Amino acid sequence: MKATVQVKLVPTPVQAAALEATLHACNEAATWASEVAFAKDVRRNFALREHTYSEIKQRWGLGAQAAQHVIKKTCDAYATLKANLRAGNLGRPGSRRYRRATENPAVFRPEGAQPYDDRMLSWQIPDRKVSIWTLSGRLKGVAFTASPEQVARLALYRKGESDLIARDGMWFLNATCEVAEAKSNTAPDGFLGIDLGIVNIATTSDGQIMAGRQLNRVRTRECGLRTKLQRKNTPSARRRAKKRRRKEARRAKDINHKIAKHVVAEAERTGRGIALEDLTGIRERARLRKPQRATHSTWAFAQLGQFIAYKARKAGVPVVHVDPAYTSRTCAECGHNDKANRVSQAWFACRSCGFVDHADRNSSRNIRARAEELWRRGVRSITPAPPRGRTRSGAGRKHSTTPSGARCASPPL
Incomplete structure (x- = not known):
């Protein structure tokens, strides 16, 4: 590797x-x-x-x-x-x-x-x-x-x-x-589902929520400062904006490294694989209101996914990417799919069986179930790295237009 x-x-x-x-x-x-x-x-x-x-x-x-x-x-x-x-x-x-x-x-x-x-x-x-x-x-x-x-x-x-x-x-x-690379001769004992988001950067199927409140507050503050500097538009203001942009990127990268390290360590400790959403092209598919665009454009889910993939590859933990379509509105208990199930950003309530759970945890359980099903069909962690030079992170709703399937990622560091 x-x-x-x-x-x-x-x-x-x-x-x-x-x-x-x-x-x-x-x-x-x-x-x-x-x-x-x-x-x-x-x-x-x-x-x-x-x-x-x-x-x-x-x-x-x-x-x-x-x-x-x-x-x-x-x-x-x-x-x-x-x-x-x-x-x-x-x-x-x-x-x-x-x-x-x-x-x-x-x-x-x-x-x-x-x-x-x-x-x-x-x-x-x-x-x-x-x-x-x-x-x-x-x-x-x-x-x-x-x-x-x-x-x-x-x-x-x-x-x-x-x-x-x-x-x-x-x-x-x-x-x-x-x-x-670490080699694993045994099949994973299940999968650890990971739901990626903006309000909560990552939520595991075990129920652990890694919130992004601090990062989002810093980004909101930086966005306001960047607007002021752009309006000033002097050479010193441009240098200052460039310096602050790099500082913000380093902060987000550090947080993503820590989350990826924790997720891979937990999967390795329990002998499980890692299940992630395949969010490729979600930025092009999403239609956003103007106030949402800045938030979504700074959502570094692609970077976090790459960090998880290469750390998992180094540790010998398989990573499976699944179709994210309707994971946020499908009940993890009975499988009922309804837009009304998602009552708010934070909560999920099934209209069929009455199951209530945190919305991101419910999504992560659906991701885990899809990965386990795909692994039983014979899918393995063999997907190549993304195209070179692609630095943009996608953003938007998790409604995929691709057929249900899996991509198993192991990009280089």
Whole structure:
């Protein structure tokens, strides 16, 4: 299983200047290669290399490996764009967003991430230093900081490329690691159903509710502050808004990590699998009032699902994705399906048998039952990861238009 370890570089001012110049040159070259690929409609690696390789080396002074990575990064960007268009993540054909994505070549930010392979980057893990290629030559002895757990993972499992990233004046390396998966030879003893939501981030079929009150209050406050900064629209206000947006994203990511860790630990402890809803495309299906749009657009259910999936894969816990259609209005006791069963956001009351329960817990029990039925039919945890480059989280009502079925996810970290 592939995992990513992020370490922070601590370069000297001279080293930082060399890294910055290299990153800018690589991304400028990638933007030029993107224009060539768009104009000539050549978006495959070897074909694009014939048109751009020599020019990139001569004009920007990049080495052979760096030039090849620039070309590959350009082709990957167009492959990601194609996957997003096919998945409908950029709107319908002919829409304004769709046209903006398809009518112009891809552009790379000056500080966009740049991949490095083992010929361009070497690690001295015990000394916590790296040797990295730049336009100014090889920089040796660039220090990095990492926790003991990260250092141990790098020493045991690091394999493949690493990405050089610049963010807010800081430098990072994202190293790819091949971590061994835990193997389970026994079938799960049932499933732990998880209902995902906004008011309650996650509710388990055991009845545990992980409420999102604090996170939602912070998001409401941040939304108001962001509106004020956007109205001001000065350079300092834009910098401030950007900083606050990243802080909010880090907070949500931390909460999702903690929830995912707790869910996987509980499933592993009890020998059960995990049942999640397949909410793919729910944002495109949902029709929302204007006051609801901001709340739904910040609902990071896709991120939480990915965190649960990769932690479960690491622990050897199967994950089954089920069709979420009508799980919130179906009685978990008698199976009666009626819109009137959902009397409020918080409560469920069956009009047929009189069963009363918390609405999210009732939904999680339905999710668990669907996963158990699908597992008995022979469904296994084999679904591939989502398309690369997809960062948007879906949002909206849990009414699926797809046939009832299962998707079992195990995306990389």
